[in-house]
Amino acid sequence: MSDLELAPSAGWRLRPFAALDLRLSPLAAVGIVILLAFVAMALFAPLLAPFDPAIPSLRARLAPPSWLEGGVAQHVLGTDHLGRDMLSRLIFGSRIALLVGFLGVAVALMIGVCVGLVSGYFGGKLDAALMGAVNTLLAIPNTLLYLTVLAVFGQSLLLLILIIGCINWTTFARVVRGEVLTIKRREFIEASRTIGQRPVVTMFKHVLPNVLGSIIVIATMNVAMLIILEASLSFLGFGVQPPTVTWGRMLADGRGYVATAWWLAAFPGLMITLLTLSLIFIGDWLRDRFDPRSDS
Amino acid sequence: MIGYVVRRVLQMIPVLFGITLVVFVLLRASGDPVSLMLGEEASEAQIAQLREAYGLDRPLYEQYAVYMGDLLTGDFGRSIRYNNQPALEVVLERLPATASLAAMALVYAILISLPAGIIAALYRRRIPDQIASFLSVLGQAMPNFWLGIMLILVFAIWFGWFPVSGREDAYAVVLPGLALGASLAAVLTRLLRSSMIEVLSQDYIRTARAKGIGPTAVMLRHAIRNALLSYLTVIGLEASSLMAGAVVTEQVFAWPGIGLLAIQAINSRDMAVVQTIVILAALIVMLVNLLVDVLYSLIDPRIQHV
Secondary structure, X not given: OHHHHHOHHHOXXXXXXXXOXXXXXXXXXXXXXXXXXXXXXXXXXXXXXXXXXXXXXXXXXXXXXXXXXXXXXXXXXXXXXXXXXXXXXXXXXXXXXXXXXXXXXXXXXXXXXXXXXXXXXXXXXXXXXXXXXXXXHHHOOHHHHHHHHHHHHOOOHHHHHHHHHHHHOHHHHHHHHHHHHHHOOOHHHHXXXXXXXXXXXXXXXXXXXXXXXXXXXXXHHHHHHHHHHHHHHHHOOOOOOOOOOOHHHHHHHXXXXXXXXXXXXXXXXXXXXXXXXXXXXXXXXXXXXXXXXOOO | OHHHHHHHHHHHHHHXXXXXXXXXXXXXXXXXXXXXXXXXXXXXXXXXXXXXXXXXXXXXXXXXXXXXXXXXXXXXXEOOXXXXXXXXXXXXXXXXXXXXXXXXXXHHHHHHHHHHXXXXXXXXXXXXXXXXXXXXXHHHHOOHHHHHHHHHHHHHHHOOOOOOOOOOOHHHHHHHXXXXXHHHXXXXXXXXXXXXXXXXXXXXXHHHHHOOOOHHHHHHHHHHHHHHHHHHHHHHHOHHHHHHHHHHHHHHHOOOOHXXXXXXXXXXXXXXXXXXXXXXXXXXXXXXXXHHHHHHHHHOOOOOOO
């Protein structure tokens, strides 16, 4: 009954991971394997890709996957409208998806956790102002906001990650603030304050470890969300610009050929779905582990 | 109740103010629409003249003050792209298309998630549950624009049942509605399943069963009602993502709503239109949330807004 130690009625949890049951569920195992495969793909893309993803070949345009009629053996998943090898482009596309997904969450996490801690811990006018900012950002449908900001600041990879981080932190801030409010009045926080610890120390040393569980769960789900977001932005032409390969841009290019060459649009979407699926599996499993009340 | 609604409406004002400020600063900082309009061969004098005509030569804070003043009197500026038409008119013209798309998506989401969520909860951890759960995870993992393109491929191109794009045809909304509604259906199914499971374990359900009420009656009269509360809240909360999703879905299906308009306006730096869309979209999202909260208290008498 290790779950008991995590139950809310048992009070705070000083060592959140000590009592944790980390046995993998079958779905989580599948998720981790898929995710690791994508990470390996991104890391070793130049070694794995059979062709240069950016080099067009006019004679091999729109070749179907090799198992279909008219397919060429060397282009396993076919070629696009410029004769570029689909498989190679899909492999390279994983780089941007993973970079934006994970680094975007990292930036958002840093901002969101700090804002949430400060807001919940100090309360008052500061809290009101920060939550006002959160509500403002949350009220604007996110695609609209991202498109506008990207149109203004340009579309490099670094900028994209920073912009996503600077807009996407609100979820983390809200959750951390909520958790801080519930544990703020606990004895061990009072104790830390009473012995004269500076607020920063109390916040990071005593408050933060207690909200880590929910942060990890949300962060995992958020990576999945950001991968879809990055793909949508690229699809709309506002993501990282060519010649960098993105799945979203591949989909946008393939859309015009969907009647004659379905593989152009089908495969990049499949990659996005597979990657986000793996993250959702992992996130669900983490949620079950960190929050035994839920059932998913 | 009325006091609560008034207070909620008043709370929207600072948020709306924040939104206008954010968008205004962003767009004015984004570059000069005049050079875009006139092209590269325009003379300095022409540019200066047009800038003056649009008030673009004045300091930003002055432009913002003028803009806010205009907003409060219902003037959202004029579209540079659409023959100097009032921006609000341009946007409102496109609103019905987006509204019908979002409504269709909502209908799909409810029609799919209600039975799926209830069946999954009733057959918890058995095959129907596993199928429903897997499909709902899949619905969340699939990007809506990809789903849209695949729907076009299968149902518009291969089967030829629906138009590939546009909204002239009466059935045209079927595919884009499904593409937009799928992820909402997935979210709602998962939510309904877990809240049904929670409700079904409550004492009053056991009491109802012990009284000899049949499973269907227990379900309809006692369980669903309570499970629907969180369901309704999430529909409200997802209004924003429905709006955001519409931007992409409209692009896929060339659906002439405000999402498609937004992308065109951003690309051509048609600032008045972009600002109007963002403000209007945010306003709609906030009003939907308010509506849901009010409905919530009507359904559940325990919640009282004083």
